[in-house]
Amino acid sequence: MQQNDLEKFILDNKDAFDDARPSLKLWAAIEKDLNGEEEQPSGQLRVSRPWYQIAATVLILLTVGGAGGAYLNQQTQQPTAQEMIEEVAPEFSEMEQYYNQRIQENYARLTTYTQDPEIDADLKQLDNAMVELREDLANAPTGQEEMIVQQLIDSYRLKLQILERILERIENLDNSITTPDNNSNETSI
Template sequence: MRKPSDKKDRLERFVRDNREAFDSFEPSDDLWGRIEEQFGEAPKTNKVKRLKWWGKAYLDWRIAAGIVMAVGMSYVYYLNNQYGVTRDPKVALVVPTYAREFNQYSLAIDEKRNELVRLTSDNPELYKEFSGDLDRLERNYQNLKSELPKAPNQEALIQAMIQNLQWQLDLLNQQLTILQRIKEADKSHEKDNSTII
């Protein structure tokens, strides 16, 4: 089976070997002149709009857009480093002082959820029961978050959101403790059955 790189190598080899033959077919120097005479001057469609910039100097609009984008990305990078915006940027932009706290709770909740999924992989009914309670808390959190930008008392709403995240974390910790006790009980039950036999 031929590789795509084989075709490329063969084409490059062919061009290299027959370069002199290709060079003999170059257009004459006056060809562009004859084309212009026949069609007239071509309309200039690729105009570059320039912005006035401090007097006589001009700035291409693409450069200006690049500068604006670079400044914006720098600001987001600063927010991320300063406040930990990566997990919940909507909340961080409204109240950046709490962004790090929201980020820490979100990371801990994600970690505990993953552990819960891992421990309940052999018992999907138990996971469904556990995740139902957690999903209700998560829906309440999302409702609070959607109300945040238009809330008259954002501080109270933020405290409610933090309390919700704490409840989610506490619930996950309790569920993981229950799962660990179930696993320990199963191990001791298996050990007792093996010693009786």
């Protein structure tokens, strides 16, 4: 209801609102602003930048932007370690899968016999060395990639050999304890 009362008041007093006009001084100031003329306070000079300063600023901004873009483009185009491995040794992923499967099987067999923290620490060191080799591969100089991939494969082999040797010794020790001597099976007459 109040809004209707407001609308009625405005409509009834429309003539009183329409007679207000801006002063000529205000129109003159608006016209100067539109024409680009600025009224300067006394004692101040308008400082304008020469075109070459603006051009130099734009040139610097473009150069910095271009260099930043080139850097980011270079960072995104560097191949990852896995891409480099596949390029150098396409059969690596199959070998890695084979070694990981064998390592997991042997480690599972080993855990049925013993839980030795020294063995786990040694295996962890090999894992860390393989992570470092992958990082080195991403930053390797041209021609060194094959050598690093071979070192990575050798690390998998070494890890598997360590597990196999430990299992062999444990199983041989276990068999010698459970198997009696052949001499004790003989009976004398």
